[in-house]
Amino acid sequence: MTLGRLNHVGIATPSIDRSMETYRQLLGADAIGQPFDLPTQGVRVCFIDAPNTQIELIEPYDDASPIAGFLRKNPAGGQHHLCFEVADIHAAIADLAAKGATLLGEPRIGAHGTPIVFMHPRDMGGVLVELMETPRDEHR
Ligand SMILES: CC[C@@H](C(=O)O)C(=O)SCCNC(=O)CCNC(=O)[C@H](O)C(C)(C)COP(=O)(O)OP(=O)(O)OC[C@H]1O[C@@H](n2cnc3c(N)ncnc32)[C@H](O)[C@@H]1OP(=O)(O)O
């Protein structure tokens, strides 16, 4: 596999509404999307566009959400994951498995409508990494 673009930085928050306001007021963010639910991933999501990447605000959708677990340990929220693009998610998974990395489950459709998969943080120096297949019309 080849490392692709940094697609987004995932930020866990107990309140998307409050976080949107913080990014708007303190950082001058002016391209803030509408929040939407993604029950299959257990999250409510809102994207903020920065010039070179996106911030993904994520709030738990329910108590079973991975973000609910994260917030129990970090009640104020915080940096949760980095998401890098890959050209072919199945090729990336095969390559990583051959290198002994642990993938967290099967690929699922993520917030950008393409398959995503997560790597265990212990393989990446304590950083939770999401791999996302680049949308077809954005291959470069
Ligand atoms: C919006 C949709 C989608 C997109 O399209 O972009 C998303 O981004 S969805 C985002 C939410 N989904 C996920 O996070 C799915 C993958 N995550 C998981 O499977 C789990 O959260 C986990 C990473 C396996 C951890 O879950 P769990 O084992 O239940 O929690 P523990 O608290 O026991 O943690 C075990 C171990 O991992 C460390 N950890 C947990 N979360 C993180 C994190 N975000 N970053 C870095 N490290 C993390 C935790 O500290 C434990 O470490 P040790 O104590 O050293 O064992």
Ligand SMILES: [Co+2]
């Ligand atoms: Co993400």
